[in-house]
Amino acid sequence: MTWETVIGLEIHSQLRTQSKIFSGASTAFGSKANTQACAVDLGFPGVLPVLNEEVVKMALRFGLSVNAAINKNSIFARKNYFYPDLPKGYQISQFEIPIVGEGSIEITLESGDNKTVGITRAHLEEDAGKSIHDLYDDYTAIDLNRAGTPLLEIVSEPDMSSAKEAVAYAKKIHALVQYIEICDGNMQEGSFRCDANVSVRKQGEGLGTRAELKNINSFKFLEKAINIEVDRQIDILEEGGSVVQETRLYDSIKNETRSMRSKEEANDYRYFPDPDLLPVVISDELLEEIKKDLPELPTEKKIRFIDTLGLSPYDAEVLTSQKEVAEYFESIIKQGADSKLSANWVMGDLSAALNKSQLEIVDSPISADELFLLISRITDNTISGKIAKDVFKLMWDGKGSVDEIIDKQGLKQMTDSGAIESIIDDVIANNPGQVQQFKDGNSKLLGFFVGQVMKASQGKANPKQVNEILNAKLS
Amino acid sequence: MSLDNKKVKEIAHLARLNMEDSDIEQATAELNNILSLMDKLGEIDTGDAEPMAHPLKMSQRLREDKVSEDDLSEEFQAIAPKTGQGHFLVPTVIE
Numbered sequence: 001m002t003w004e005t006v007i008g009l010e011i012h013s014q015l016r017t018q019s020k021i022f023s024g025a026s027t028a029f030g031s032k033a034n035t036q037a038c039a040v041d042l043g044f045p046g047v048l049p050v051l052n053e054e055v056v057k058m059a060l061r062f063g064l065s066v067n068a069a070i071n072k073n074s075i076f077a078r079k080n081y082f083y084p085d086l087p088k089g090y091q092i093s094q095f096e097i098p099i100v101g102e103g104s105i106e107i108t109l110e111s112g113d114n115k116t117v118g119i120t121r122a123h124l125e126e127d128a129g130k131s132i133h134d135l136y137d138d139y140t141a142i143d144l145n146r147a148g149t150p151l152l153e154i155v156s157e158p159d160m161s162s163a164k165e166a167v168a169y170a171k172k173i174h175a176l177v178q179y180i181e182i183c184d185g186n187m188q189e190g191s192f193r194c195d196a197n198v199s200v201r202k203q204g205e206g207l208g209t210r211a212e213l214k215n216i217n218s219f220k221f222l223e224k225a226i227n228i229e230v231d232r233q234i235d236i237l238e239e240g241g242s243v244v245q246e247t248r249l250y251d252s253i254k255n256e257t258r259s260m261r262s263k264e265e266a267n268d269y270r271y272f273p274d275p276d277l278l279p280v281v282i283s284d285e286l287l288e289e290i291k292k293d294l295p296e297l298p299t300e301k302k303i304r305f306i307d308t309l310g311l312s313p314y315d316a317e318v319l320t321s322q323k324e325v326a327e328y329f330e331s332i333i334k335q336g337a338d339s340k341l342s343a344n345w346v347m348g349d350l351s352a353a354l355n356k357s358q359l360e361i362v363d364s365p366i367s368a369d370e371l372f373l374l375i376s377r378i379t380d381n382t383i384s385g386k387i388a389k390d391v392f393k394l395m396w397d398g399k400g401s402v403d404e405i406i407d408k409q410g411l412k413q414m415t416d417s418g419a420i421e422s423i424i425d426d427v428i429a430n431n432p433g434q435v436q437q438f439k440d441g442n443s444k445l446l447g448f449f450v451g452q453v454m455k456a457s458q459g460k461a462n463p464k465q466v467n468e469i470l471n472a473k474l475s
Numbered sequence: 476m477s478l479d480n481k482k483v484k485e486i487a488h489l490a491r492l493n494m495e496d497s498d499i500e501q502a503t504a505e506l507n508n509i510l511s512l513m514d515k516l517g518e519i520d521t522g523d524a525e526p527m528a529h530p531l532k533m534s535q536r537l538r539e540d541k542v543s544e545d546d547l548s549e550e551f552q553a554i555a556p557k558t559g560q561g562h563f564l565v566p567t568v569i570e
Contacts, residue, residue, distance in 0.1 A: 017540050024543030033561035034552070038544035042551060054540035075528040082491055084565040097528075131568060141562035268489055273528040281534035 003200045003237075005230050006207060007166045008120075008158035011173055012151045013183040014127070014191040015058045021126050021150035022049030022092065029189050037129070037144035043088035048276055051076075055150045056280060058182040059099045059124055060290045062152060065180055065297055066119050068103025070287060076124075076277040079269045084142050085129035093153075095271040098123030099280065100152075105176070106299060107168045108317050117169050118157030125151050152182070158197065158207070163226035167219050170194050171321065174219075175298050178323045187217050194222055199243070200233045208233070209243040213257055215250050225250035229257045301326055309339040318347055324361045331368040337375045345375060349392050366395050373402040382406060383413050387459050414460045417469065420453070423461065424469055427452045438474055446470065476514065477507045 020027055023040035040047045063070050077095035100122035106114050129144035154173060160166045174192055177183035185192050199210035213229055216222045228250075233243050248257040296304070298320045305316035320326045325346065332342045350371065354364060366374075374391060377383050383391065383406055394405045406412055414420060427449060428435055438445040446467075453466050478486075480496075483503045487494045494502065548561065557564040 019538075019540055019542045019544075024538070024541065026542045026544070032548075034548045034563065035546045035561070036544075037551070038547065039551075050538040051535050052540050053537035056537060080489070084563075084568060132562065133568065135562070136559065136564065138567060139557070139559070139564040140566070140568045141559065141564055143562055268485075270489065275529065277529075278531060278533050278535040279528050 002203050003230075003234050004203050005161055005163075005226075006158045006199050006201060006210075007160040007163070007226060008197040009154075009156045009160070009166055009170060010195040010197070011154040011156075011170065012127075012193045012195075013154065013173075013177050013185075015055055015150040015152055015182055016184055017052055017054045017058070017150055019052060020148035021052050021055050021124065023148055025148065027149050031145055033141075033143040034145060037147055041087070041144055041148040049092060049274075051277065051280065052150060055124060056099070056282070057286075057290060058150075059122065059152055060282065060287065061180045061182055061294060062122055062154070062177065063100035063103065064287070064291055064294060065176055066100075066103035066105050066122075068119060068122070069101035070282060071097050071099055071101055072282045073097065074099040074123075074280045074282075076274045076280075077271045078274045079125075079271055081267065081269060083128070083131075084140060085131045085144065085147065087129070087144065087147065091126060091128065092274055092277070093125035093271075094123035096273075099282075105169070105172055107165070107172050108313075109168060110164060112313060115159075115165070117159045117165075120155045120157050122152055122154045125153060127151050152177075158199075163223040163230070166196060166226055167223050170222060171219060172298070175321055175323065179295060179298055181295075190217070193217065196222065196226055196229075198226055198229045198233070200230055200237065208237075209245050211243065211245065211257070212247045213250050214247055214260070221250060221252050224252070224255060225257060228255060232257065298323075298326075305339075309333065311339060311343055315340075315343045315347065319343060322361070328361050328364070328368045332372045332375065335369070335372045337372050338379055341378065342372075342375055345371060345392075349389060353392075353396055365398065366392070370395060370402060377402055377406065381413055381415055381462060383411055384459065384461075384463055386454075386463075387411050387413065411460065413462050414457055415462050415465065417465055420457070420461050420465055421469055423453055423456045424449075424466070424473060427456060428473060435474065446474075449474070476510050478503055478510065 015021075017027055019025060020041060023038050025038040025041055026036045028036065040049060060070060062068075074094060074097045076092050078090040079093045079095070080090045082089055098121045102121065103119040104116050105119060106116050108114055127146050127149040129142055129147040132141040132143065135141040156169065160169055174185050177192070178185045183191055187193075194216050196213045196216065197210045198213060199208040201208040211229060211233070213225050216225050229248065236243055244259075247260045249260055250257050302313075302316045302320045305311045305319060306313055311319070318325075319329050329342060329346050332346070333339055350361075350364065350366065354361060359365075374388055374395065377391075378385050378388050391402060391405050391411065394400070394409070395402065399405055400408065431449075431452065434445050434448060438449075449470050450463065450466055453461055453470070454463070480499050480503050483499050483506060484494070487499065487502070552558045552561070552563070555563050
């Protein structure tokens with residue numbers, strides 16, 4: 001039996017504002033409990049919410065970036081439910097008319113093909129506070145610093161058909177919200193959270209019953225959670241059972257999903273327009289202003305990297321998938337470095353070294369300017385690409401600047417053809433057997449000779465010259 | 476449209492109202508009276524009327540994104556039923 005997986009994602013991205021969505025309390029992360037929860041956030045009687053201008057602008061930036069229909073009149077609604085970290089007894093959200101309507105975004109699949117994922121809507125809402133269950137035995141502790149923090153909930157169409165696609169989409173949105181500077185993307189601190197709606201169906205049939213997976217705080221777990229849930233649903237269906245529509249928590253330690261406290265009654269949020277808030281009207285002028293202010297988007301950047309820098313689509317995708325990586329790469333290119341060579345260094349040695357030390361590119365011990373200098377020393381023939389790797393390691397360990405290291409270690413490339421020739425003559429004299437074989441037609445042996453020469457020169461001979469002179473002498 | 480006792484009981488539960496069966500009976504009758512007025516309103520032809528989300532014909536004014544609130548947590552905690560280490564404490568919520 002062939003089963004098809006259908007996935008839609010709901011992404012909550014925390015907007016990067018100074019103050020909350022409806023109050024002037026600070027949104028800074030990590031402060032002492034409840035010191036950033038004001039009377040509005042606490043739901044005191046008589047207080048009124050006043051909408052933060054920046055929140056509206058950020059939602060519009062997102063909407064314009066995914067070519068979405070913008071609702072010029074959007075409304076806020078009350079979503080009613082009881083929970084201790086929601087002091088008002090309702091969450092202010094958007095229901096019938098969200099600020100951002102239908103849009104789409106293009107993702108790149110593993111095969112290299114592109115796929116368009118539909119975005120159903122993106123709406124503004126306030127976050128709830130935090131319930132801490134393990135601080136006391138007999139109480140749940142409530143910290144309301146997060147209550148009222150602005151969120152943009154981005155809802156996708158059920159357009160993804162594998163966990164990998166879902167991750168590709170989530171990463172794309174993650175990159176986008178950082179490019180347009182509306183969210184810091186910090187998943188550990190909960191600034192970017194994914195819920196996945198997962199269902200399976202027999203090929204060609206209608207949609208199956210879905211389960212909603214919550215509590216996923218990394219891309220790795222998103223992939224694992226979806227895969228494990230798909231397996232669970234297929235097992236149930238193949239045994240003749242049926243999937244229950246429910247919310248399930250992903251447990252990353254046990255790598256399983258499990259039902260949240262079984263809800264006897266379906267959630268009934270009784271949405272209605274919030275009488276405390278008037279419709280949000282977006283003027284054409286504001287939209288125009290925001291459009292003008294948008295930076296180059298990842299997809300645009302990728303196309304430019306391919307078209308004007310001559311990078312492969314794969315390289316362009318990798319280099320634009322994170323804003324900071326793209327900026328690092330571009331600041332090397334802007335100084336005149338070769339694009340392909342620079343791409344290889346950023347995606348190769350630099351990326352590997354960062355991974356090994358678990359560092360982000362912004363914390364790289366080697367700055368873009370320093371890497372540019374290193375690359376320039378390859379292109380101006382001061383050192384070979386192979387030696388450059390050693391220099392890179394020394395730079396990484398803080399052993400000095402590019403030129404200092406090259407000088408001190410005597411790594412300067414040998415370009416004096418007389419000197420190279422004499423090494424080559426030695427190599428030829430010392431390997432008469434191989435010379436004969438080469439002359440008899442074993443052309444593969446050229447690599448052997450090049451290797452011997454490089455070894456004799458301690459890697460410093462210019463490889464291009466070595467090849468040329470060798471070819472001339474052996475023919 | 477009208478409600479039966481079962482529906483009213485559900486609504487009372489959603490609103491966390493603790494109501495006796497006799498109260499439910501009365502509430503159902505009263506709510507149905509109100510709903511019959513709604514039905515009356517429904518008779519009006521609103522085909523040409525623009526839907527509205529708010530009775531005021533105004534739009535939401537916006538606030539500059541600035542932190543303007545001081546930390547009044549001590550005052551707020553002073554009137555809370557129970558607090559500890561800066562947290563509000565509530566009966567254990569079982570996840």
